[in-house]
Amino acid sequence: MGDPTDFIVIPKIKVIYFSQTPNGQVLLEGTLNITAHNLLFYNNDENTFTILYTLFEKIEKQALQDGVRCQLILKTKTFLEYKFEIPSQEEMNVIAKSIEQLSNIQELNNIEVYFPFLYHPRNELLCPIAYPWNGYSDILSRWGCPPGKFLVSDLNRKFTVCPSYPREVIVPSICSEDNLIESAKYRHGYRFPVVAYYNKKTGASLLRAGQPLVGNMQKKCDSDKKLLNACLVTKQRGRIIDTRTKSNATQWVSKGGGTEQPGMYPHWLLEYCELERPEAMMENYEKLFKICLEQGTPNRGAHWITALSSTKWYHYVMTAMQTALKIAGFLQTDSSSVLIHGTTGTDNTLLLSSLTQLILDPYTRRLEGFLELIIREWILGGYPFRARTMGLLESEKERGRAPTFLLFLDCVWQLMRQFPRSFEYKDTLLLLIHEHTHASEYGTFLGNSMKERSTHKLNDRTFSLWAYIHSIRDSFENPMFEENFACLWPCIYPINFICWQRMYLRDPVLEDEIQHYEVKVKEVYEERDRLRKEAQRLEDIFLRLKVASELMSANKDGEQKTDTGDVKMGTVTGKKGTETSQTDTTNSPDTVTNRTDKTASETGPTKIPDTTTSETGPTKIPDTTASETGPTKIPDTTASETGPTKIPDTTASETGPTKIPDITASEMGPTKTPDTTASNSDTVANSLSSSTTDNPVKQDDPTAL
Structure with a gap:
């Protein structure tokens, strides 16, 4: 791969930008700059913005009615649309080709071509930072794991056992390193079962892995069986959730894969969950993208709703939520440990594992806990962000694309909608994270695995998105948040799942209304908090006065009883x-x-x-x-008519x-x-x-x- 500037033929051109505002469309004359990493628009009115090329999803060209001028339409992975009027057809074709080539840069070998390696923030709060957590040992403590049940193994410290796993993983203490290595050889991509979550109430564990390499020969692995059985609760059978359809899992047997057979794992029950393969999801994602950005979508009617249903996107959302709810029930109600795997263990497996923890673990509903969840399950868990997010829809390199992480964020939003007070963060955090998975000045989501990130020293050479989020965390806080330590059991009927308009529609009028509503809600809850504090202050004063009154009454009663007793006795x-x-x-x-x-x-x-x-x-x-x-009252001795009363001598007398x-x-x-x-x-x-x-x-x- 050469220098990105080699693709730039026309570095600067005068254009007209069609800006969408809550008050309608506004035409802005300005200059469009094509740089090595982003597109820059600016004009004399300081209406300036930049767009990283990796954010673009689709490029369209249209000729205007005069036959001379043309319109360049750039559609992004965040469901936004940018329209520019170009003076001529030839110039538009040249610029469109440059943007297309710059948007499809995916090779990581020449890391200097990626913007995060060149980004240097001015904010001193943003510094190279690894992750907002202190490692797996603290997680075991927070989960409340019994001493000696699990251990943090650094078996993969050199990424030699499993290239897509992090250096450290949580495994049962009873398993030796040899057991883990044997189990890794028996699993797809060497992704042996690791502990993703522990339920301290029931003692059940949530594990994830790649599919077993059973094949036509029906291979067995005693070390793999030992690893799984070590996580079982006494007298309880475990559950194996295969994220694939039964037919898809069976097809993999001829390719050397498959699933666990009952005879090999007698203490485990197998279930299939009917989630689509990432490739099939991508096809329907393209349909979703098209109908959300088609012309005339502000006036959406029955036709648009029918088209949305045809994408099957919300069927995916509902299926994922139903399966996660079932897994949570196994862990919380049945005291059954659960193993999740699909084919590779990197897409739907991580999706279900993450959603299950959101349902069960209240810490994941706090801002820091949610970021930790993304780190553990997606970044350290081996989700190939670069392969799943880079490139245009119509490019040849789009074959590795998959919308699994977007599906996860949509499911999170559905939970937030049903439980609006149980999450510390708003959906603006989800929108920001989604954007940075595709195009970011930070190196947080760059790369496909921890091995790849370690090879190119991303933690040392790039800055962290988490530091930026923490610097503006107030903007993500939910004013309605009231910590809920209970499990969340959402309704999973089709009617309960609706379109996430703020993500997919991006209507300026709608966004303006939402922001206005959020401001009002914040004011209401701030006033509520103020009144609560005032009520608490008055209650404290009342209690102090009540205690003081009771003490005074008790002292008075005590004095009266003491005096009465003294006088009587x-x-x-x-x-x-x-x-x-x-x-x-x-x-x-x-x-x-x-x-x-x-x-x-x-x-x-x-x-x-x-x-x-x-x-x-x-x-x-x-x-x-x-x-x-x-x-x-002592008798008045002066009241006598005969004169003052004479008091007899009170000196001691012998006679009495x-x-x-x-x-x-x-x-x-x-x-x-x-x-x-x-x-x-x-x-x-x-x-x-x-x-x-x-x-x-x-x-x-x-x-x-």
Whole structure:
């Protein structure tokens, strides 16, 4: 392959670009530049864009009515259309031929012809980066695998066992390297069974491989059988899902292939899933591409829907989803391990393995988890991106093309449509990834295998798409996302599968409406999040106030119970500590009350206990139960008509405690209810005690009490 510039005859030409906008078609005069790697259009109004040649799918030429000017129509693999008016037929033919030759460059031997090797981003966040994960060991930990069940084998570190496998794979620990090598020789493309997913709930494993090389001789391989049986759950039979039709699988027997026979694998049950071969899918993809970009498609009616059905594309989508759902049921409900394989194990096998994990593993529905899934199952799994995506539809090199990865993205979108809150990312992420699988300035999808990428040192010489995605991840986040840890069980009736208009129709008016809708949805959910935070804040305040109120109430009840108990039991302070005892106000030898008026005694005047310290022990406070009338009031001794009440001498007496004169009801007025609160009762008792021992009260002082 020579220098790409050898194909450029007319490097620059004045053209008119037919721009499709939400307001209709706009004609822009400008210059079209044909460079070594992309097509560049620019005009004085700064309407500039570039298109990598590898993005083109089909080139069409049309003559205009005047017979002089011509129209060059460039259709892309992303279902977009670019129309340019060229001044003459001759110039258009020359330019069209140059674009066709530059679009069919596929040889990787001369790696300098690929744009990712020449791309140097200005953004410092974009740096050479391998993959957004830390290897298979972390994956085993996240899956919750029991210690010793599986191991990360580097048997293929030099790509000598299987050229399409990565350096490391997950295999059962019980299998030796010799077992793996023997199994590899028994499988198509040396793709021996490897673990793609482990269900920690049931202990079942998901494996993928190439078809067994049974042939007409009905060959057997004990190492292959041992590898598969090591993944079985106790007392449960495994399932083998052959992605091909039964007739197609049988045809491969004469070519040395085939499928597992029941007699060879008695612990495994075989099923076929009726998915089309990649070559057959490609034929129907061409039909899909044609009807999506045909003229007049904005006014799509019954005729267009019938044409869409004839492509069988959504039959493929439905079949893939039904099979993935069945596999997920085997793993999650039946506790049965599953082996998936087709012919090569690189197309439908990876499709079903990936969809099954999306159904079962909630981590794959997060942005980082989805990128990891694509890395593990498609890039490291050996999907030949270069062979499946490069070249024009009508070129001779189109024979290796297949739309399997596009089918996978469509199935993901169908899941997202049925479970809009379970995915952290929007379909704009799917659209971006699809575009970069065909044409990219990054080396992420360049090459057919890890061996090929390693040979040309793509990780060191090119930049990563994942770094770019992480730098703008906010634009892919789904505002409706609420993490769902349950399995997703979608409806799989034909009516549930609809056309992914944002991918296939690319209508500017429709895209404008979708973007407007997304902005409104984002605003609504941002307001919802704000209200949730405010509600949480108010709830926290309410709970704190509630707890504080309960504590205050508990403290108050505790104080009341303590005070009531203290008053009932009495508080005795002696030399050896504090003693409490039940006090009888009538029989206690330490508290004596002499009544001089029986009438007053019957009405219950307030009695003040003797506070003089006696030889028999400390003074005891009588029982004063709680009253509804309020705190205890000490009788007013100034209310007597005869003058101030004389308080007898309260000094210690040998004959016994001093007797306090009885104050009758007639003289004092209504009886005052004793105080039961801790503060008042303690204050009264303490004041009386201190007045007796430290500061004797004068008998003629009416205010002493």
